[in-house]
Amino acid sequence: MTTTAAAPRRSALGVAGDVLKARETGIVIALVAVVIAATAVNPTFIFSGDGFRDLLLTPSLLMVVALGQAVVIITRNVDLSVGSVVGLTAYMTGRLFIDIPGIHPALVFLAGIALGALLGLINGALVAFAKVPALVITLGTMYIYRGINVAWTGSDRINASDMPASFRGLGTQDVLGIPLLTLLAVIVLVFTAWYLRNLRSGRELYAIGSDPDAAHLYGLRVTRRVLAAFIVCGALAGLAGVLFAARYGTVSSNAGYGWELQAIGAAVIGGVAMSGGVGTVWGAAFGAYLLLTINRALPIIGIQDFWQRAVVGILIIGAIILDRVLALRQHRRLVAAREEVK
Amino acid sequence: MSTATALTEKPTRDYKAYQHPLWRRLLINREAAIIGLLILVVIVAMLTVPNFDSPLTMTFLIREIAPILLIALPMTLIIITEEIDLSVASILGLSSVVTGLGVQAGWSLPVAGLVAILVGVLAGVINGSLITFVGLPSLAVTIGTLALFRGIAVGLLGTTAISEFPEYWTDLARANLPGTPVPLIIVPFIVLAIVFAVLLHFTPFGRSLYTIGLNKEVAAFSGIDVRMTKFWLFVMSGTVSGFAGVYFTLLYNNARGDNAIGMELLIIASVLLGGVSIFGGRGALHGVIAGVFLIGTMSSALRLAGVTSDIINVITGTVLILSVVSASFLAWIRTNRIAAIGRKKGQAGSTGAPA
Numbered sequence: 001m002t003t004t005a006a007a008p009r010r011s012a013l014g015v016a017g018d019v020l021k022a023r024e025t026g027i028v029i030a031l032v033a034v035v036i037a038a039t040a041v042n043p044t045f046i047f048s049g050d051g052f053r054d055l056l057l058t059p060s061l062l063m064v065v066a067l068g069q070a071v072v073i074i075t076r077n078v079d080l081s082v083g084s085v086v087g088l089t090a091y092m093t094g095r096l097f098i099d100i101p102g103i104h105p106a107l108v109f110l111a112g113i114a115l116g117a118l119l120g121l122i123n124g125a126l127v128a129f130a131k132v133p134a135l136v137i138t139l140g141t142m143y144i145y146r147g148i149n150v151a152w153t154g155s156d157r158i159n160a161s162d163m164p165a166s167f168r169g170l171g172t173q174d175v176l177g178i179p180l181l182t183l184l185a186v187i188v189l190v191f192t193a194w195y196l197r198n199l200r201s202g203r204e205l206y207a208i209g210s211d212p213d214a215a216h217l218y219g220l221r222v223t224r225r226v227l228a229a230f231i232v233c234g235a236l237a238g239l240a241g242v243l244f245a246a247r248y249g250t251v252s253s254n255a256g257y258g259w260e261l262q263a264i265g266a267a268v269i270g271g272v273a274m275s276g277g278v279g280t281v282w283g284a285a286f287g288a289y290l291l292l293t294i295n296r297a298l299p300i301i302g303i304q305d306f307w308q309r310a311v312v313g314i315l316i317i318g319a320i321i322l323d324r325v326l327a328l329r330q331h332r333r334l335v336a337a338r339e340e341v342k
Numbered sequence: 343m344s345t346a347t348a349l350t351e352k353p354t355r356d357y358k359a360y361q362h363p364l365w366r367r368l369l370i371n372r373e374a375a376i377i378g379l380l381i382l383v384v385i386v387a388m389l390t391v392p393n394f395d396s397p398l399t400m401t402f403l404i405r406e407i408a409p410i411l412l413i414a415l416p417m418t419l420i421i422i423t424e425e426i427d428l429s430v431a432s433i434l435g436l437s438s439v440v441t442g443l444g445v446q447a448g449w450s451l452p453v454a455g456l457v458a459i460l461v462g463v464l465a466g467v468i469n470g471s472l473i474t475f476v477g478l479p480s481l482a483v484t485i486g487t488l489a490l491f492r493g494i495a496v497g498l499l500g501t502t503a504i505s506e507f508p509e510y511w512t513d514l515a516r517a518n519l520p521g522t523p524v525p526l527i528i529v530p531f532i533v534l535a536i537v538f539a540v541l542l543h544f545t546p547f548g549r550s551l552y553t554i555g556l557n558k559e560v561a562a563f564s565g566i567d568v569r570m571t572k573f574w575l576f577v578m579s580g581t582v583s584g585f586a587g588v589y590f591t592l593l594y595n596n597a598r599g600d601n602a603i604g605m606e607l608l609i610i611a612s613v614l615l616g617g618v619s620i621f622g623g624r625g626a627l628h629g630v631i632a633g634v635f636l637i638g639t640m641s642s643a644l645r646l647a648g649v650t651s652d653i654i655n656v657i658t659g660t661v662l663i664l665s666v667v668s669a670s671f672l673a674w675i676r677t678n679r680i681a682a683i684g685r686k687k688g689q690a691g692s693t694g695a696p697a
């Protein structure tokens with residue numbers, strides 16, 4: 001069922017062929033095309049210190065959120081509350097630095113991830129135990145988390161000066177020309193991808209998303225795995241919230257507003273199917289980069305940036321049509337293969 | 343079959359649906375619970391919240407929830423067929439922008455409004471075609487068109503707003519029924535509500551929606567054209583959203599790209615609160631209308647009582663979650679009780695209705 005099922009050992013050539021045919025490759029090609037087109041019009045898009053940094057840095061926050069979203073969508077669920085979780089943890093990050101002077105940034109990271117995981121646990125518990133669709137539950141918690149955030153923040157705002165330089169440095173430092181935040185996000189990406197591809201519990205997420213009832217009859221712990229997926233999603237959104245504070249320095253009550261749709265969009269563009277069981281976090285990550293890079297490239301190519309959202313919509317629709325066509329082709333091939341065997 | 347309770351989770355007229363007398367089926371169900379809760383909220387608000395009983399409150403309340411009321415009608419039908427339309431608020435925004443641009447271009451308002459409604463129809467056709475003819479899941483499609491339609495609306499107007507509309511029409515949008523505090527918009531709403539109620543509850547088309555929501559294969563084998571049915575539902579939703587967009591523009595005398603942003607979630611929350619199952623196959627219009635009024639009245643009363651809008655959001659979210667979780671919880675208790683009775687009676691119990 002999944003396009004990403006762990007293949008048996010193959011020759012190097014076979015692996016190269018798989019990479020070329022992979023759904024994610026299309027997204028990477030589109031991303032490269034956008035970058036080349038924008039650079040051709042305006043070389044500073046990539047050939048300037050700021051341009052290159054921004055290219056790597058801005059989408060890495062959305063990427064972390066999209067990773068978690070992909071994990072949840074693979075289990076045939078969805079988490080609409082991630083944007084609110086980002087906002088809430090971003091504000092808590094600032095508050096911790098203000099209220100507990102001298103707190104170690106590592107502790108703040110842990111606190112942010114823990115808060116995100118807790119909020120994810122609430123989502124997951126309601127979805128997994130009450131057997132209510134994730135769309136409804138997370139729609140509710142989206143209102144609730146955002147409401148708590150606004151009530152807590154009020155008209156207050158966290159400013160860069162509220163946070164210690166060592167923490168703020170995370171958002172500005174480079175390692176070998178690559179922003180530290182991006183590096184951190186990529187490490188999370190590689191680990192999540194490895195987990196989903198190679199570990200038994202990771203594969204079970206795909207099984208659950210392909211057919212929850214069959215997975216249950218087969219003896220998989222559906223409740224526990226779905227709960228875990230939501231906790232991971234919340235924790236990653238929490239991490240993104242902390243990174244948000246480090247990257248932007250200012251946090252108001254609308255931090256992360258609308259990110260849930262962007263994260264879902266990134267995952268869908270990257271080939272993660274809303275019907276579950278299909279897609280990889282690599283796709284979601286590239287989807288996030290494509291989405292935000294297009295946003296930056298549009299004004300340079302000469303399209304007013306008001307049209308960004310329309311382009312995003314076309315991308316999402318194009319991606320799901322493409323996936324549908326690919327799925328139909330694979331289905332036909334499988335039917336043909338079955339006839340041959342007979 | 344006029345009551346919604348006759349429809350439990352099974353499409354057949356089984357023993358379970360008819361084991362209780364009529365009054366019980368009419369009064370003890372989800373729709374009645376929501377209506378009861380609404381009456382309770384109104385009474386409590388009347389007694390405790392100052393100024394809630396003033397006629398002006400009612401005028402503003404109905405004006406404000408009118409777009410939600412209107413769009414909730416087709417949304418109910420869509421969710422009953424186990425689909426969803428997340429793009430309605432974006433269609434509303436697009437229609438609002440088209441109305442504005444039309445008036446700016448010198449068209450008379452009826453022409454501009456008609457074109458805006460046609461744009462809504464077109465948006466519905468796009469949604470419906472992608473869902474039925476291309477065969478894509480409605481959740482994914484309408485997340486895409488949510489961004490697309492909103493994007494076109496924002497792209498057309500940018501950050502500018504058009505706020506010069508013929509006074510006759512803006513006055514009409516704000517007018518009340520003569521001698522009452524009830525806004526005039528209630529008239530088209532009641533007409534539409536009757537049309538949709540008859541369509542959903544008293545026509546073969548409407549009844550087929552429940553079958554589709556419960557089981558698509560069964561529906562297809564019963565001779566229901568599942569694809570065309572779904573297609574027309576999305577066209578209806580686009581049309582009503584287009585109309586709501588024209589009303590919204592005139593009411594606030596303002597056409598902007600980001601009009602009614604995020605309203606889709608409020609609409610879906612109201613529909614689900616009104617007792618429509620997100621799994622499809624269950625729900626009734628009177629529950630949904632009560633659901634919209636419940637959310638509207640609660641936030642209006644809380645606002646008058648000085649509660650800030652963020653706390654109102656928390657309460658809205660909590661009510662939504664409680665309403666769906668309580669439905670699951672009650673179903674779980676019922677199954678447990680029936681299982682316990684079954685164990686007591688052993689094999690002597692009925693074997694259930696023939697399928």
